[in-house]
Amino acid sequence: MKKSLEENLESLNRLFLGSADFTVREMNLKTPARTAAALITIEGMCAKDVIAISVIDPLLSFEFSNTDADLLIDEIKSSVLTTSEIVELDTVKDAVMFSTSGFAVLAVDGTDRMLAIGAQGFSFRSVSEPESEVVQRGSREGFTEPLRINMTLIRRRIKSPDLVFETLTIGKDSKTQIMMCYLQKSVSPSILNTVRTRLKQCDLKTVLGSGYLTEYLEDRGTRSIFSGVGISERPDTVCGKLTEGRVAVLVDGTPAVLLLPHLFVEEFQSIDDYSNRPYYATFIRILKYFSFMLAVFLPGLYTAFAQFHPEYFPAGLLIKTAESLAHTPLPVTLEVLLITFVYEIMREAGLRIPKPLGHAVSIVGALVIGESAVSAGIICSSTLMVVATAAICSYVTSSLYPQIMVLRFSFIILGGILGLWGVILAVVFALINMCSKTSVGVPYMSSLAPFSIKRMRDVFVRADWKRLSGHTIKVHKLPETEAK
Amino acid sequence: MKPLQHFSSTGLMLILIISALPIILLQNYQENSGFLFIVISSVALFLVLLVLSLPSVYIKRRYGISFISYAEERTPSAILFIGALYCAVAVFSAEYSLISFTEMFSKNINNKALPEVVSFLLLTVCLYASSKGINALARSSYLIFAFVAICLLVLFLGNIGNIDIGNFKLSEIGSVDFKVENFSVSIVIPMIVLAFAANSTMIYGFRKSHLAVTFLIITFAFFIFRLLIYLVLGSYAGAQNFCGYAFSKTANIGTTDGFESLYLTASTLSVIVLITILIISAVRCCGKQGSTAISSLFCIIIYVLFICSRNYKSVKEILQNPIIILTIIFIATFVIPLIYILFSRKKVV
Numbered sequence: 001m002k003k004s005l006e007e008n009l010e011s012l013n014r015l016f017l018g019s020a021d022f023t024v025r026e027m028n029l030k031t032p033a034r035t036a037a038a039l040i041t042i043e044g045m046c047a048k049d050v051i052a053i054s055v056i057d058p059l060l061s062f063e064f065s066n067t068d069a070d071l072l073i074d075e076i077k078s079s080v081l082t083t084s085e086i087v088e089l090d091t092v093k094d095a096v097m098f099s100t101s102g103f104a105v106l107a108v109d110g111t112d113r114m115l116a117i118g119a120q121g122f123s124f125r126s127v128s129e130p131e132s133e134v135v136q137r138g139s140r141e142g143f144t145e146p147l148r149i150n151m152t153l154i155r156r157r158i159k160s161p162d163l164v165f166e167t168l169t170i171g172k173d174s175k176t177q178i179m180m181c182y183l184q185k186s187v188s189p190s191i192l193n194t195v196r197t198r199l200k201q202c203d204l205k206t207v208l209g210s211g212y213l214t215e216y217l218e219d220r221g222t223r224s225i226f227s228g229v230g231i232s233e234r235p236d237t238v239c240g241k242l243t244e245g246r247v248a249v250l251v252d253g254t255p256a257v258l259l260l261p262h263l264f265v266e267e268f269q270s271i272d273d274y275s276n277r278p279y280y281a282t283f284i285r286i287l288k289y290f291s292f293m294l295a296v297f298l299p300g301l302y303t304a305f306a307q308f309h310p311e312y313f314p315a316g317l318l319i320k321t322a323e324s325l326a327h328t329p330l331p332v333t334l335e336v337l338l339i340t341f342v343y344e345i346m347r348e349a350g351l352r353i354p355k356p357l358g359h360a361v362s363i364v365g366a367l368v369i370g371e372s373a374v375s376a377g378i379i380c381s382s383t384l385m386v387v388a389t390a391a392i393c394s395y396v397t398s399s400l401y402p403q404i405m406v407l408r409f410s411f412i413i414l415g416g417i418l419g420l421w422g423v424i425l426a427v428v429f430a431l432i433n434m435c436s437k438t439s440v441g442v443p444y445m446s447s448l449a450p451f452s453i454k455r456m457r458d459v460f461v462r463a464d465w466k467r468l469s470g471h472t473i474k475v476h477k478l479p480e481t482e483a484k
Numbered sequence: 485m486k487p488l489q490h491f492s493s494t495g496l497m498l499i500l501i502i503s504a505l506p507i508i509l510l511q512n513y514q515e516n517s518g519f520l521f522i523v524i525s526s527v528a529l530f531l532v533l534l535v536l537s538l539p540s541v542y543i544k545r546r547y548g549i550s551f552i553s554y555a556e557e558r559t560p561s562a563i564l565f566i567g568a569l570y571c572a573v574a575v576f577s578a579e580y581s582l583i584s585f586t587e588m589f590s591k592n593i594n595n596k597a598l599p600e601v602v603s604f605l606l607l608t609v610c611l612y613a614s615s616k617g618i619n620a621l622a623r624s625s626y627l628i629f630a631f632v633a634i635c636l637l638v639l640f641l642g643n644i645g646n647i648d649i650g651n652f653k654l655s656e657i658g659s660v661d662f663k664v665e666n667f668s669v670s671i672v673i674p675m676i677v678l679a680f681a682a683n684s685t686m687i688y689g690f691r692k693s694h695l696a697v698t699f700l701i702i703t704f705a706f707f708i709f710r711l712l713i714y715l716v717l718g719s720y721a722g723a724q725n726f727c728g729y730a731f732s733k734t735a736n737i738g739t740t741d742g743f744e745s746l747y748l749t750a751s752t753l754s755v756i757v758l759i760t761i762l763i764i765s766a767v768r769c770c771g772k773q774g775s776t777a778i779s780s781l782f783c784i785i786i787y788v789l790f791i792c793s794r795n796y797k798s799v800k801e802i803l804q805n806p807i808i809i810l811t812i813i814f815i816a817t818f819v820i821p822l823i824y825i826l827f828s829r830k831k832v833v
Contacts, residue, residue: 308594312745418605420745421593424752425609431627432613436620449626450492479492480619 001092003069005036005109011092012040021045025056029108031064035072036109040095045102047121054082055104055117069110076106077115085118097175122146127153130233130255132398137275142233143255147177150250150257153235154181158242162186168199176207179250181238186245188476191440195247195260210251210258217249217260219438225403228439230262237271245474261439261475265447265459267400268292273462281462289460291396295404298390299336300411300423302383306332308419317382324380333416335379339387340412342369344405347391441482442475450479493690495622496683497698498629499761503676504702505632505754508709509747510584519711526707529673533699536674536814539821540681541695550684551821552769558828566820567769570682573816574766575782577675578759579789579803582606585755586790593748603790609756611783614763615776618683621760628753635750672806673702675762677817682765759786 002008009024016022021043028034039055058080066072077086089095089105095114099105102120127149130142143150151165166180178199182192195217202216214229222228230246232238233255238248241259249258268288273281305312306321313321325332346365350358373379394404407430414422437444447455455473457463475481540551547554552570556563585606586599613621684690763786767778793800802808 309745419594421589421602421748421752424749425605428609428624428628428753428756429612431624432609432616432620435623435627436616443623445623445627449623450495451626480623 001090001095001112001114003110003112005038005107008092008107008114009038009040012095015092015096027056027060029059029064029072030062031067031072033067035064035067035069038107040099040105040107041119042099042102045100045122046104046119050083050119050121051104055106055119058082059106069108070113072108073111073113073115076108081115081117083117083119087116087118089114089116097169100175101177120148124149133232133234133237133270135234135270135272135275138271139234139236141235143235143238143250143257145253145255147179147250147252150235150255151179151181154239154242154248157235157239158183163242166196168196170199170202170204170213171207172203172205174206174208177252178207178213179252181242181248181250183242183245186243186474187247188245188474190482191245191261191442191476192247194440195249199249207251209254210249210256211254213249213251213258217258217440219440222437222444224433224437224444225406226264226434226437226444228260228262228437228444230259230266231256231399232259233257234271240271240274243472245476261442262444263439263442263446263475264434264444265455267397269458274465278462278464282460285460285462288396291393292400292404295390295393295396296407297411297423298393299340299386299408300415300426301420302386302415303333303336303412304415304418304420304423307416312420321380321382324382327377328380328383329378331416332380332383333412335383336387336412336416337409339379339383340390340408343387343391438482442478443480446478446481452479492622493687493694495619495625496680496687497694498625499618499622499757500676500679500698501701501705502625502629502632502754503679503758503761504673505705506581506585506751506758507673507675508706509751509754510581510588522707522710526703526710529706530699530703532674533677533702534696536677536817537680537695537699539818539825540677540684541692542825543821544684544690545692548685550686550768551681551824553685555820555824556771558824563771567771569812569816569820570678570769571766571782573675573678573812574682574762574769575785575789576803576809576812577678578762578786579793580672580675580809581755581758582786582790583793583800583804585751588751589748599794600791604787606752606756606759607783607787610759610763611776611779613756613760614767614779614783618686618761618764621757621764625757628757632750632753635746638746672809672813673706674813674817675809676702676758678813679761679765681817681821682768683761 002011013022023041023043025039025041027037027039029037037059039051039059041051059076062080064072064075066075073088077088085103087098087103089098090113095105095107095116098116102122103116104119106115106117108114124146125144127141127144129140133142141153143153155163160183162183162185164182164184166182168178168180169175170178180192180196180199198217199213202213204212204216207213210231214227214231217229219228230241232241238257238259242248247260249260251258268285273284276284306325310318310322328335330338346361346369350361353361370384374381374384390408394401394408397404407426410426410430411423414426416422418425435443435445435449443450446452447459452473454471455478457467462468543549543551543554549557552563552567555566559566582603586602589602590597590599613624680695763779763782766782767775770778772778789799789803793803
């Protein structure tokens with residue numbers, strides 16, 4: 001940074017290439033020598049009323065006795081400005097970073113120091129209930145886009161000095177602010193260091209969402225269709241995970257918070273389980289596991305049985321299915337594949353199209369493709385029912401939808417080619433893949449494989465709070481975990 | 485973070501139990517051998533398992549490493565020979581199970597299926613599993629064990645209705661001229677001791693009682709299987725199309741017929757675990773861990789041997805001969821480790 005205000009402004013202008021939102025408010029301070037100063041802001045990032053009342057008005061009305069620019073900066077910092085957040089800057093790079101983060105940067109002629117004044121005032125979505133994690137009895141608050149608001153949502157729930165937020169900047173161009181959040185007495189230093197190192201090693205130019213970082217946070221050499229990084233938009237869920245020794249990664253500009261390590265059994269847990277009565281929560285858990293199995297296996301097994309082992313169907317069902325299949329032109333494997341594929345297209349279309357058109361898609365899907373195709377004898381009604389049941393089941397554990405979809409297609413193809421035996425081979429393949437996966441050194445299938453009897457009170461069943469609260473199991477204490 | 489190289493003793497013990505199952509499942513128990521024979525063969529199985537595992541257990545307890553690691557340390561020049569022998573035994577044992585499985589598959593599940601294709605697909609899954617290492621297999625074994633246990637329970641409970649107490653004669657030994665081969669087939673199960681001798685370096689928290697319990701479970705499973713075949717399936721199974729493989733197509737629960745699907749599932753899962761652990765043991769004997777290239781090499785050897793056994797009867801006879809397999813297992817798991825213990829002791833630090 002130079003001492004001349006003109007030169008500093010020129011270098012900033014050069015960096016921003018005269019961008020339309022780069023604004024400079026020049027002024028003369030009331031010093032005996034009428035010292036020149038400038039307030040640099042990015043339009044839309046600062047609150048104009050805060051700048052006017054807490055920055056410009058005090059600066060222009062205060063009568064300075066000093067003429068030395070360095071002393072002026074000290075005086076401004078200590079006696080003039082009324083904003084709560086003031087950071088001193090030494091480099092142009094810092095000035096760029098703070099101004100693009102919503103700070104107003106004050107430069108005074110004759111000094112190579114600047115002040116970054118907290119006056120952020122950009123518009124953002126308010127705190128609202130996350131659509132992807134709806135609960136019945138829990139909090140209605142969900143994370144939003146600005147990082148600082150997400151921080152406060154967590155801090156409000158854990159009012160302990162044990163809670164630490166650690167800032168990192170990732171993205172050579174985007175300079176996205178990342179916040180690592182953990183409870184220092186609960187987290188394993190090894191897990192923390194691994195997460196920190198992996199984030200620092202991320203060499204992306206632009207980070208526009210937390211999803212960009214997930215692949216950098218996965219363990220190397222454990223490729224799997226399942227993810228070792230958990231995602232949540234709920235502050236209460238994140239706080240619960242933090243108490244078990246996990247690390248949360250908050251990314252500025254996205255409401256999805258990353259959680260590490262992440263285990264398979266967590267996909268079946270929700271914050272509602274802990275609000276409901278244990279017996280009901282247990283029932284829901286078992287229902288979720290059952291739905292997952294149905295969503296993955298039902299179309300594949302149906303294909304295998306119908307194609308190769310019709311004797312496995314109960315007599316009544318066998319007659320009806322055989323009758324129905326006899327009148328359709330396609331082989332059962334192709335039929336199941338086709339319906340599943342069409343269903344995926346409709347689902348994707350339903351997600352992307354504008355809401356008013358959603359009803360039209362539903363009608364076309366249900367009536368035209370579904371009912372008409374059956375009545376026209378193009379597809380078999382039992383096949384349609386099997387695919388529809390599997391589709392509904394897959395929404396019970398919606399976070400596992402991508403994995404369910406891939407597995408379902410694999411099982412249909414293998415079941416159609418090799419029968420039940422093909423499905424068994426695919427199961428072993430998937431099982432080995434899942435069991436070889438680790439998340440920051442913790443086996444992904446932990447609690448089930450390796451089996452942990454202590455963890456069982458929060459896997460298939462949800463034990464009562466008296467038992468759960470007394471013995472919180474830290475994630476790094478799970479069997480076969482590298483980080484102890 | 486590197487993947488963990490150690491796993492709990494329970495993992496290996498479960499692998500051993502699951503590995504013992506396909507041999508029990510794939511045996512032809514058509515011959516009604518009598519209750520006393522069942523008892524004798526079960527006790528013999530337990531004793532053989534215990535005796536064969538004694539040297540490697542001693543080495544593991546005293547030095548904390550597997551026999552292969554011990555041999556590597558004590559006689560670096562001879563490890564090539566020992567490793568080669570262990571690899572040969574592992575390949576031989578894997579081949580034995582593979583042939584038994586494909587035969588059962590093409591005979592009873594799908595007689596149109598080409599055994600070459602069946603074995604190729606099976607070996608592909610085994611190759612993938614072995615490339616992921618013993619940790620992944622140990623973890624999978626928890627879930628496979630649970631699933632296989634449920635399958636077998638349903639199989640047996642489904643047949644309880646057919647129990648024939650009239651068959652039960654306590655003093656009967658069975659046909660007097662029962663073959664030695666039939667007996668040795670039962671005790672071919674010790675091929676799983678090979679897995680312990682090759683992989684025990686990696687397990688932590690090992691206790692002698694763990695292994696004894698494992699062997700007891702295997703013996704108990706063997707005993708129960710044979711007893712139920714004798715009591716539940718014996719004469720009934722003889723009247724079925726699947727009489728050669730008594731568990732098949734005999735269950736009848738409600739309107740749903742045919743539980744050979746469960747039989748197929750249990751035997752496929754367990755045979756995959758057995759072949760995978762044998763490939764992993766062979767790779768370990770080559771001084772490598774989790775090497776996909778070496779695993780592929782062993783899979784190719786097993787497949788080539790399988791093709792040979794399909795085309796040359798003499799090869800098949802050698803590979804399927806339980807006496808030969810039992811002898812080489814005895815040499816590999818008992819004689820050689822014992823020689824090391826007696827003549828190549830090392831001081832415990």
